Amino acid sequence: NAGVTQTPKFRILKIGQSMTLQCTQDMNHNYMYWYRQDPGMGLKLIYYSVGAGITDKGEVPNGYNVSRSTTEDFPLRLELAAPSQTSVYFCASSSLGNSPLHFGNGTRLTVT
Amino acid sequence: QQQVKQSPQSLIVQKGGIPIINCAYENTAFDYFPWYQQFPGKGPALLIAIRPDVSEKKEGRFTISFNKSAKQFSLHIMDSQPGDSATYFCAASGDTGFQKLVFGTGTRLLVSP
Numbered sequence: 001n002a003g004v005t006q007t008p009k010f011r012i013l014k015i016g017q018s019m020t021l022q023c024t025q026d027m028n029h030n031y032m033y034w035y036r037q038d039p040g041m042g043l044k045l046i047y048y049s050v051g052a053g054i055t056d057k058g059e060v061p062n063g064y065n066v067s068r069s070t071t072e073d074f075p076l077r078l079e080l081a082a083p084s085q086t087s088v089y090f091c092a093s094s095s096l097g098n099s100p101l102h103f104g105n106g107t108r109l110t111v112t
Numbered sequence: 113q114q115q116v117k118q119s120p121q122s123l124i125v126q127k128g129g130i131p132i133i134n135c136a137y138e139n140t141a142f143d144y145f146p147w148y149q150q151f152p153g154k155g156p157a158l159l160i161a162i163r164p165d166v167s168e169k170k171e172g173r174f175t176i177s178f179n180k181s182a183k184q185f186s187l188h189i190m191d192s193q194p195g196d197s198a199t200y201f202c203a204a205s206g207d208t209g210f211q212k213l214v215f216g217t218g219t220r221l222l223v224s225p
Contacts, residue, residue, distance in 0.1 A: 004155070040121065042201060042215035043156070058212070090155050098144065098205075101213070103155025 002026050006091050006104035013081040013111045021076040021107050023091030031094040032074040033101065034058075034066065036087040043090065049074055050097070081111045116204050118216030125192055126224050133187045133219045135202035140183070142204040146213070147176065147187050150199045159200070160187075192223045 007022045025032065030051045035043040045058030049068040063085055065077040074093075078085060088108050092101040117136045125131045135145075146161035162169045162176040162185065169176045173190040189196055202216040 040217055042116075042118075042217040043213075044215075045212065048212070092155070100146070100158040100161075101148075101156075103157065105153065105155050 004091055004093055004102050004104035006089075006107050008107060009105070010108045011110070013078075013109065015081060015083065015111060017081050018077070018079050019081070019109075021078075021089055021091075021109070023074045023076065023104060024072050025074075025091075025093040025102070026072065027093060027095070027102065028071060029093035029095050029102070030071065031097055032068065033092040033094075034064070034074070034076045035090045035092065036060065037090060037106070038087050046076065046089075078109075083111050085109065086111045116202060116214050116216045118202050118219060120219060121217070122220040122222075124222045124224065127192065127194060129192050129223070131189050131192055131196075131221055131223070133200055133202070133221075134184065135186065135204075135216050136182075136184045137204050137214075138183065139204070139206070139214075141206040142214075144205045145176070145178065145185050146203050147174075148201045148203065148215075150201065150218075156201060189221075192221075194223050194225050197221055197223050 004025045033048045034046040037043050044060045047066040049055045055066050088106045090103050090106045092103045094101050147159045148156035149159040150156040160171045160174050164180045175188040178185045200219045203213040205213045
């Protein structure tokens with residue numbers, strides 16, 4: 001029972017580089033989310049999706065892009081990495097809009 | 113108005129003690145209040161949740177108390193165990209049919225043996 005799988009677990013980027021954080025879920029959930037977690041700041045919503053082909057901005061979308069071509073996958077793209085994007089990124093999914101979130105184990109990203 | 117304020121930032125209790133974590137909110141449109149538990153290296157997981165039509169909800173050793181007039185809610189852990197050592201996040205969302213959660217800043221709990 002894989003649930004929500006995120007890859008990679010760790011990554012170091014240089015300023016200006018780009019990368020894609022992968023997220024896939026095998027629970028056939030319609031709703032998917034990307035959060036970032038910074039020490040003492042809680043979790044902030046970056047982007048979310050209510051189904052394949054539909055995405056919308058969360059609280060802190062600047063510097064990120066997403067796509068949702070399938071129900072299972074919800075990749076997060078960083079185009080020009082900046083030190084302010086150093087964080088732990090969590091992908092989550094839920095079956096309905098108001099049902100519990102299932103989180104992956106996160107990607108720790110460092111931008112230097 | 114979208115914030116959820118959580119305290120304390122960290123908490124140390126002895127085994128068997130009752131740690132209490134408090135959260136306060138301003139947005140009166142919030143009507144769903146979950147607590148998430150996070151162990152090191154893992155993603156958060158739903159622990160317990162409450163809606164404002166009740167003042168208290170218990171699930172095992174975990175209890176949420178809710179005060180609608182004060183716009184506050186808290187998590188109590190009865191008979192705490194070392195295995196409860198984790199970071200706890202409160203959160204809130206409005207009944208928009210979509211769970212756009214606003215999280216508190218987290219409380220790191222250590223239960224000493």
